[in-house]
Amino acid sequence: MSDTALTTARDIRDAVSSGRVSAVEVVQAAFARIDSTNASLNAFLAVAAERALERARTIDREHRKAPLAGVPVAIKDNICTRGIQTTAASRILKNFVPPYDATVISRLESAGAIILGKTNCDEFAMGSSTENSAFGPSRNPWNPEYISGGSSGGSAVAVASGMAPLALGSDTGGSIRQPASLCGVTGLKPTYGRVPRFGLIAFASSLDQIGPLARTAHDAAIALSVLAGADPLDATAAQEPVPDYASALTGEVRGLRLGVPRRMLEQGVDDSVLGCFYHALEVFRARGAELIDIELPHAKYAIATYYIVATAEASSNLARFDGVRYGYRAAGVRDLKEMYEKTRSEGFGPEVKRRIMLGTYVLSAGYYDAYYLKAQRVRTLIRRDYEQAFQKVDAVVMPTSPTPAFKIGERVEDPLQLYLTDIFTVSANLAGLPALSVPCGLTPNRLPIGLQMTGRPFDEPTLLRIGDAYERDTKWWAEMPNVSG
Amino acid sequence: MAERLTRKDVDRIATLARLELSDAEKDLFVRQLTEVLEYADQIQAIDTTNVPPTSHVLSSTPVDRADEPRPCLTNAEALANAPDGSPQTGLFRVPRVIG
Numbered sequence: 001m002s003d004t005a006l007t008t009a010r011d012i013r014d015a016v017s018s019g020r021v022s023a024v025e026v027v028q029a030a031f032a033r034i035d036s037t038n039a040s041l042n043a044f045l046a047v048a049a050e051r052a053l054e055r056a057r058t059i060d061r062e063h064r065k066a067p068l069a070g071v072p073v074a075i076k077d078n079i080c081t082r083g084i085q086t087t088a089a090s091r092i093l094k095n096f097v098p099p100y101d102a103t104v105i106s107r108l109e110s111a112g113a114i115i116l117g118k119t120n121c122d123e124f125a126m127g128s129s130t131e132n133s134a135f136g137p138s139r140n141p142w143n144p145e146y147i148s149g150g151s152s153g154g155s156a157v158a159v160a161s162g163m164a165p166l167a168l169g170s171d172t173g174g175s176i177r178q179p180a181s182l183c184g185v186t187g188l189k190p191t192y193g194r195v196p197r198f199g200l201i202a203f204a205s206s207l208d209q210i211g212p213l214a215r216t217a218h219d220a221a222i223a224l225s226v227l228a229g230a231d232p233l234d235a236t237a238a239q240e241p242v243p244d245y246a247s248a249l250t251g252e253v254r255g256l257r258l259g260v261p262r263r264m265l266e267q268g269v270d271d272s273v274l275g276c277f278y279h280a281l282e283v284f285r286a287r288g289a290e291l292i293d294i295e296l297p298h299a300k301y302a303i304a305t306y307y308i309v310a311t312a313e314a315s316s317n318l319a320r321f322d323g324v325r326y327g328y329r330a331a332g333v334r335d336l337k338e339m340y341e342k343t344r345s346e347g348f349g350p351e352v353k354r355r356i357m358l359g360t361y362v363l364s365a366g367y368y369d370a371y372y373l374k375a376q377r378v379r380t381l382i383r384r385d386y387e388q389a390f391q392k393v394d395a396v397v398m399p400t401s402p403t404p405a406f407k408i409g410e411r412v413e414d415p416l417q418l419y420l421t422d423i424f425t426v427s428a429n430l431a432g433l434p435a436l437s438v439p440c441g442l443t444p445n446r447l448p449i450g451l452q453m454t455g456r457p458f459d460e461p462t463l464l465r466i467g468d469a470y471e472r473d474t475k476w477w478a479e480m481p482n483v484s485g
Numbered sequence: 486m487a488e489r490l491t492r493k494d495v496d497r498i499a500t501l502a503r504l505e506l507s508d509a510e511k512d513l514f515v516r517q518l519t520e521v522l523e524y525a526d527q528i529q530a531i532d533t534t535n536v537p538p539t540s541h542v543l544s545s546t547p548v549d550r551a552d553e554p555r556p557c558l559t560n561a562e563a564l565a566n567a568p569d570g571s572p573q574t575g576l577f578r579v580p581r582v583i584g
Contacts (some may be wrong), residue, residue: 099562192542202541206541233560235547304525315502324577329568341505353504357495357514358521360502371525376538378528381541416520432542457544 007480008188009071009165009219016059016070023056023070025436027114030072034163035114037483041139043148043157045077047117048084055114066112067226073108074164076155077118078125079210080199081105084115088201089133090123092347093327102199103231104168111226116164123349124318125175125203127151128421129411132351134330137408139188140183141481142447146405149179155213160448161483166223172203173306174400174425176211177437181400181450184439184479186467187213188220191457192432193238195224196231204313205236207306207429217438217467221245224460231336240458248461249468254288257467258453260394261296268423270403276441276449277399279465283473284397284466292393299427301378306426307419308375310364315359321347340370354415383431390456395466398424400437400450436463439476445468448479490519 015021020476031049038044039445052072075081078088081100082105086458087093105115122132130138131152138148141161148157152169156179159167162214180187188211195210202208212223225245231237253261260281265274285291323329323343330342348356362371389396411418428435433454440451452468471477495514499506506514564570569578 096566099558099565193544230548232550235549236541236543238543239545239548264572298531301528301531302522306527307521308525308528319503323568324579326561326566327568333580336580337503339580340503344503345505348504350510353506354514354517356502356504357498358518360498361490361494361518361522364498364501370529373538374533376540377526377533377536378531379539380536381531381533383542413515416524419521430542430546457558 005164007165008215009068009222012065012071012165013069013165017064019064019366023059023114026054026070027052027072030116030164037161037163040144041141041157041161041483042136043119043138043154043161044074044090044117044161045087045120045135045154046085048115051083052114052116056111056415059112059114061092063112067222068108068252069112069168071113072116072164073113074116074119074155074167075105076121076152076167076169078105078121078170078201079168080201081115081118084118086118086201088124089121089135089317090347091134091328092321092344094134096326100199103196103233104227105199107226110379113166119152119158119167121154122151123169123352123403124201124314125172126314126351126355128174128178128418130154131408131412134349139408140405141483142184145407146447147182147408149182149401149405151175152213153179156180156185156187159183159185159213159215160481162480165215166219168210169213170208170210171429172207173429174422175477176213177400177425177435177450177452178422180213182405182448184448184476184481185213185215185439186217186220186439186477188224188226188460189428189435190224190460191238191434193228193236194434194458194460196234196237198233202317204310204311205317206313207310217244217436217464217471218249220436221249221464221468233390238458243461245461245464248465250465251469251472253284253466253469256289256405256462257292257393257396258284258289258397259292259294259389260301261294261308261396261398264299264398264424268402269399272443273399273402273449277451279423280440280470281397282468287469287473294389294393296389296427298378298381298385302382302425302427302430303419305375305378305382306422306430308357308371309379309430311355311359312363312372313359315356315363318352318356351415379430382427384410386427386431386433386454394462395441398452400424400452403442404447404449425450434459434460435464436467438467438470439479440474441476442479490515490522
């Protein structure tokens with residue numbers, strides 16, 4: 001494909017719809033890019049070239065006017081794709097080939113999108129760096145010695161490096177927004193239930209949500225209109241009608257009230273992050289938005305609450321990996337109990353074991369009330385903080401991550417320190433709220449920084465409108481890393 | 486409030502979770518899980534009297550679909566990923582249950 005300016009999903013869709021370029025050409029260009037860059041960045045665990053080209057030919061023939069016509073999409077490897085291996089980056093699911101598609105996959109394909117392949121992540125989406133993948137870490141395209149963020153790191157790398165204009169991730173405690181922030185792309189965690197979870201390999205069912213990683217808020221809006229909506233296969237998918245999110249993007253933030261939880265920024269936030277954040281606030285102020293200081297008194301308890309609730313749910317969800325129906329089974333066992341134990345011990349990596357252990361502990365007799373039930377009560381207080389804030393403001397703005405990307409290997413020995421980096425992202429999951437991360441700057445040594453907006457339930461239109469207006473003004477989204485390959 | 490997690494606790498939890506841990510893993514988890522639990526203990530100080538627990542954040546009641554027969558996986562599809570599936574019987578095979 002000669003037209004290298006086609007970097008956004010919207011541009012690709014428009015070019016395919018008008019016949020200026022064919023879906024086949026788009027897909028061939030994407031695979032050429034993957035061929036030249038994936039070996040150094042490890043974003044994709046599997047590609048599905050034949051299926052993609054077949055789909056592209058069909059789109060060129062029959063579906064050129066579809067809302068995502070010819071748009072290549074990278075899929076996080078914890079989302080089931082019929083006929084394409086889906087491992088959740090775990091040894092226990094190595095070689096698992098799902099016999100069905102997740103609802104989001106059918107919706108993308110019906111809208112004309114083309115699945116390129118499956119992206120690396122932390123094992124079962126448990127982590128913030130993709131270092132917990134059984135298949136090696138993804139590398140940050142801005143500097144391959146640095147983490148991509150996680151857990152949807154491969155999806156963020158694929159978009160940031162130009163291998164895919166659009167990707168799906170899942171976000172349980174920040175796993176879409178944090179890698180988007182660290183790789184310099186846009187990431188949206190929708191309201192809990194906005195996008196069906198059928199076919200998502202469950203980590204923590206009351207927190208998990210699928211969403212898009214994209215180059216722009218506009219692309220995220222187009223994708224969300226395709227992904228969202230009720231699903232007979234997911235009883236928790238919301239019944240709320242799905243608006244045309246792109247039509248909410250007026251480019252205006254005048255009159256919007258943005259809440260700033262200044263107390264949360266007082267310690268532990270990198271100076272480069274604070275600098276970009278305060279600069280972004282000035283952009284909003286200059287465009288006529290009103291900045292209002294707010295308090296989220298229980299936000300400081302969000303990490304503790306999250307790691308109790310999420311691990312409890314994980315310990316239950318991951319009980320299904322037992323070597324019977326799918327995945328890995330340990331050899332040379334004498335009876336069923338030994339088969340379970342050896343299979344799980346050999347199949348799960350260290351972080352997954354750690355979380356299963358923690359979750360089992362907080363649910364066990366004698367500790368349930370003190371930990372799990374207590375955490376659920378604190379979760380209510382965290383939700384109420386946001387409900388009160390949204391009486392005064394239309395969205396809450398803060399950094400996505402307290403630091404830019406750190407070096408691969410730097411924090412693997414200290415799980416608690418790594419958990420603490422989720423401070424700005426976990427609350428949105430605990431409260432079920434939508435949150436968007438957009439690029440808002442680069443550190444002096446050129447590592448991306450992200451700005452996060454959190455909104456009322458189902459108010460993705462306002463978040464996307466703010467993100468789009470910001471991106472129109474600042475162009476940080478258009479910065480690309482210099483990836484050799 | 487959590488008294489230090491002991492090696493015995495780790496053994497007990499591993500049994501409940503059906504995990505077989507090496508001695509090195511047990512030592513590591515005693516230390517790391519203690520650290521996480523000590524950090525998590527800060528929520529004990531919050532007054533949650535009369536605060537109901539949040540188990541989910543759904544805005545509306547989950548909706549059941551109509552209970553009608555519809556296409557599902559075939560037996561062969563369901564067995565295709567099994568480590569030890571038996572196409573002849575259509576069953577998953579497992580090692581003996583009673584030792």
